Each structure stands twice: as structure tokens, then as C-alpha cells.
């Protein structure tokens with residue numbers, strides 16, 4: 001069974017609660033709950049039971065597909081009482097027949113219970129006979145006030161909390177289980193520990209509010225009893241026959257069936273003659289009480305069961321078939337009836353007769369104040385129920401019988417708008433639409449990204465090609481060329497540059513190929529560096545500066561390539577013969593140019609003499625050029 005071994009629930013003494021983690025927010029429990037006791041909050045990923053409103057009917061427990069609903073277990077308490085050798089007595093609900101069809105003889109079942117350590121094992125049937133008789137007497141003694149039976153603890157709790165104005169209509173008699181507890185206390189005066197074994201969760205609520213005489217100390221559902229037998233290897237074959245402790249019942253074994261209670265008092269629901277109405281099941285219970293509350297729709301005593309008979313109670317194993325359980329229960333009742341001894345039964349009935357019905361009930365008004373009409377209308381509008389919609393009806397998918405009831409629940413904070421199927425579908429469609437639009441945007445962004453990646457790749461390739469071309473060209477230039485950044489770190493230098501700077505720099509080149517990243521300040525003396533700094537700061541060329549370095553005369557030109565960021569420099573070793581020739585040609589060209597200027601100025605005076613000088617100088621140039629070509 002889906003229980004914990006803690007004796008009570010997590011909040012106070014809650015006997016039923018919902019674990020957040022397994023809850024998948026399917027709202028099945030909300031739909032089943034007759035007491036609007038399950039809260040659904042926005043932005044919370046699980047539902048919560050409101051203990052004050054809960055009537056412990058167990059419907060949420062039965063319906064929950066993920067076993068998120070938990071029930072507190074009394075098993076430890078019972079085992080401790082047995083271990084402490086208290087006189088422990090079990091009250092067995094006649095439902096056992098429907099839960100344990102595998103145990104063929106009820107006497108074996110009683111033997112199995114005793115072998116768990118129970119001293120007394122009592123059949124609830126006798127107390128059913130007693131309470132049914134008392135109900136029948138009250139129903140017959142009609143003085144204008146219709147009654148509601150008090151045999152079902154869930155019904156009693158529903159009236160106390162949700163129709164407290166009807167509490168006075170409840171039959172003031174304890175439930176059969178509580179009556180049986182009183183009988184056991186009379187028979188076992190040594191303060192027995194009384195355990196109710198049945199499929200009803202709500203009976204724990206009742207026993208909590210009983211007086212000491214009718215107190216039930218613990219309750220064990222059938223599913224848990226089955227697990228207990230298994231863990232102690234107790235089976236029908238491992239025990240001998242044993243019978244219930246007296247008093248024995250008559251027709252009380254019919255109690256688990258709807259209308260079986262009144263039959264125990266030989267009262268049958270005759271459509272023409274009977275003054276009571278028997279119903280079972282959640283919906284019928286709610287509707288019949290609502291009808292009874294109006295005081296004119298139903299003019300009968302009500303004999304109500306919350307479940308469809310105890311055979312369908314929350315403490316029964318899951319998946320049982322109602323009609324096969326019904327057959328098992330009637331067969332068992334027939335078998336028990338065979339053991340009925342009229343004289344003994346009659347005398348027991350007289351002995352334990354409920355002469356003064358005096359049960360006290362505990363009205364605990366949990367009725368909610370309805371929200372105002374504007375708020376209800378706003379919620380109906382939000383969920384799209386306006387205009388032609390009849391809001392007193394609904395698709396029932398949310399679990400409420402009308403859209404209006406649902407809107408009230410939302411306004412009271414007990415439900416969320418998205419529990420509405422139509423609203424949820426609409427939201428989903430809008431969500432899908434917005435998802436589709438953002439997907440399209442994403443696709444466009446991805447495409448743009450791919451294109452820019454492609455462009456970047458192409459640009460990178462182009463830059464690579466330029467860089468390779470530049471490197472190749474630089475290597476072919478017969479002068480030293482270096483390109484540096486604003487920190488004077490070398491970006492590119494050609495072979496000639498390295499050769500001009502000498503052996504020491506060639507050694508560095510072996511470690512740092514091409515001197516890439518090398519600091520120019522470690523390669524050049526300060527006067528040369530000053531030229532670079534000047535160009536960097538002023539973005540002006542410095543051309544053809546003759547500089548001495550390591551006893552060699554060098555010619556340096558520095559110029560900006562990218563403003564204040566990248567500089568280029570050309571270095572020539574003037575001691576090399578080819579450079580010398582070139583320099584001479586350059587110098588002679590300059591002399592010719594200057595002479596020509598002079599010639600033009602004195603041309604008039606010197607006439608043909610100037611042409612001779614030009615011819616002479618040109619021949620010198622020609623000579624050097626021819627030498628260079630060779």
C-alpha cells in the first residue's frame with residue numbers, strides 16, 4: 001500500500017497529503033474531491049490538500065496515477081502495542097470477504113489475525129445489527145424531522161464541514177466501528193488497544209473525535225494488512241481455524257454493500273412504503289445532501305454511503321471489480337448467517353442495546369464565501385466563456401460541474417485557469433504559434449550567421465593569400481624590410497633585414513623564425529629607435545637617413561603604413577658594392593639635377609658648354625647602370 005511508516009502526515013496530524021515530487025499536475029484528484037479541499041496554485045508544480053476542508057474520503061488517493069497522495073500509517077503504533085503486550089483487539093470489517101477471496105474459510109482468516117499477536121478478534125457485524133436497529137427505530141419514530149444516517153464517517157465529516165447546518169439532522173448514534181469499540185471495552189476492562197481493520201480512511205477522523213469509550217486506537221487498511229501477513233509469512237495454510245470472539249452478528253455482514261445497512265435491521269427500500277432513501281457513491285452523496293439541504297426536494301431519511309459501498313473503499317486493493325466483490329460479500333454474509341443463533345443474538349442485542357442515542361457531532365464550518373459576480377465574470381471572460389455560453393453547464397474536463405463553478409474555484413484560489421480545457425488548448429495554440437515564429441527567426445539568424453561565417457572564411461583566406469604574397473615579395477626585395485606594430489614588435493621582416501643586422505640577430509632568427517613578435521628595441525640602438533618613435537607619433541615619413549651601426553654605414557627609411565599603428569622600414573647597408581653604385585648614381589643624378597638648374601640659369605651665358613657637362617655626367621650614370629645590370 002502507498003503508505004509511509006510515519007504515524008502521522010507531515011503537516012500536523014494530517015492523515016492524507018500529497019508529496020510534491022511525484023505530482024504531475026494532472027488534476028485528477030481535484031476533479032474527484034467532493035470537498036474542494038485540493039488547492040492548485042499558480043507557479044507551484046504540485047497540488048496541496050487543505051486539511052481543514054478534507055473529509056478523508058480517500059478519493060484522491062484512489063485516483064492518483066503517480067501515487068503522489070500518501071496516507072499516514074498506524075502500523076508501527078499497533079506493532080508497538082503488541083510488543084508491549086497490551087491487550088490488543090481487532091475489529092474486522094465484513095469487507096474482508098471482498099478483499100481476501102484467496103482465503104477460503106473466514107476461520108483461517110481469524111487465525112491469521114490472531115497469529116499476528118491480537119488477543120481479541122471481533123466481527124463488526126454485530127455492531128452493524130445494533131446501529132441499524134437504532135436507526136430503524138429513529139426513522140420509524142418520525143416526528144417531522146428527517147434524519148441522515150451517521151454510519152459512514154466520510155458522510156458525517158462532509159456534513160460537519162460543508163453543510164454544518166445539517167449536523168442536527170445526523171442520527172446521534174456512533175458508527176458501527178465506534179459502537180463495537182464500546183462493546184469491546186465492556187468485555188475487556190483492562191484498557192484494550194483497539195484496532196479497526198477496514199478499507200475506510202475517514203474512520204480515523206471519526207475515532208479522533210470520539211469519547212474515550214468509543215475510541216479506536218489505530219486503523220489498518222486491508223492493503224497494509226496483506227503486506228503485514230506477507231512480511232510475517234502468515235498464510236491460510238500456516239494457521240488453525242479460529243472463530244470470532246462473541247458477540248456474533250446476524251445480517252450485519254451485509255454492511256459493506258449499499259443498502260445493506262438498513263437490511264441488517266430488516267428494512268428494505270420499498271419505493272412506495274419506505275421512509276428512507278439509500279444512496280452510495282460520491283456524486284449521489286453530494287447531490288442527495290444538496291437536495292436535502294433545500295428541505296423540500298427530498299422528504300425522506302437519508303441512508304448514505306460515500307463510497308459505492310465499503311467494498312469500493314480507498315483501503316481496498318486497486319483494480320477490484322465492484323460486482324465480483326459484491327458477490328463475494330453476499331456469499332460471506334450468507335455463510336456468517338449460518339452461524340447465527342437467534343436466542344443468543346437476541347439476548348446480546350438486548351444487552352448492548354443503544355438506549356440513549358447521544359452522539360455529539362462537531363460542526364466545523366468550512367463553507368466558502370462566494371466571490372462577487374464581477375470577479376466571476378472576469379474569470380469566465382478569461383477562459384473564453386462569454387456571449388452564448390451557458391456557464392451553468394460545462395464540458396466537465398476541469399472536474400467542476402459547470403464553468404461557473406470552475407470560475408468560482410479559480411476566484412477562491414482553489415483552481416487555475418489553465419485547468420480549463422478550452423483555455424489550455426487556446427494557450428497551447430498561441431504558444432505553438434509564437435514558438436513557430438521564434439523558430440523562423442532562429443532559422444533566419446542561423447542563415448545569416450552561416451553567410452557571415454562563409455564571408456569571414458573567405459576574407460580570412462584572402463588575408464592569408466595577401467600575407468603569403470607580401471611575405472614572398474618582401475623576401476625578394478634586395479633591401480632589409482621590417483614591419484612593426486605600435487609597440488615596436490616585429491610583424492614581418494625579410495631575410496635581407498636579418499642579414500644586414502648581423503650574426504647575433506641571425507641566431508635570434510633561428511629561435512624566433514622571421515623574428516615575428518621580437519621587440520625592435522632589443523635589435524636596434526637608441527638613435528634608430530628614435531626615428532621609429534618619431535614616425536609613430538607624427539605619422540610622417542623619414543627617408544634615407546644614414547646611420548652608423550656596428551661600424552657600418554646604414555641607410556634607413558621609416559614610414560607609416562597604418563596611422564599610429566603599423567610602421568614600415570627599409571634598411572640598406574651602404575658598404576655593399578651594389579648599394580654604393582646605386583648611391584653614387586643617385587648622388588650623381590642629384591648633381592645633374594642641380595647642375596641642370598644652374599645650367600638653365602646660366603644657359604644664356606654658357607650656351608653649348610652646359611650641354612657638354614650634362615653629356616659627361618650622363619655617361620657616368622650609364623656606366624654605373626651597365627655595371628649594375630651585369
Ligand code: SF4
Pocket residue numbers: 016029032033034035036037038049050053054055056057058059060061
Ligand atoms: S481525501 Fe477526499 S476530501 Fe480529502 S482531499 Fe482527498 S478527495 Fe478531497
Ligand code: SF4
Pocket residue numbers: 018022023024025026027028029030046047060063064065066067068069
Ligand atoms: S491526482 Fe492529484 S496528486 Fe496525483 S498527480 Fe494528479 S494532481 Fe498530482
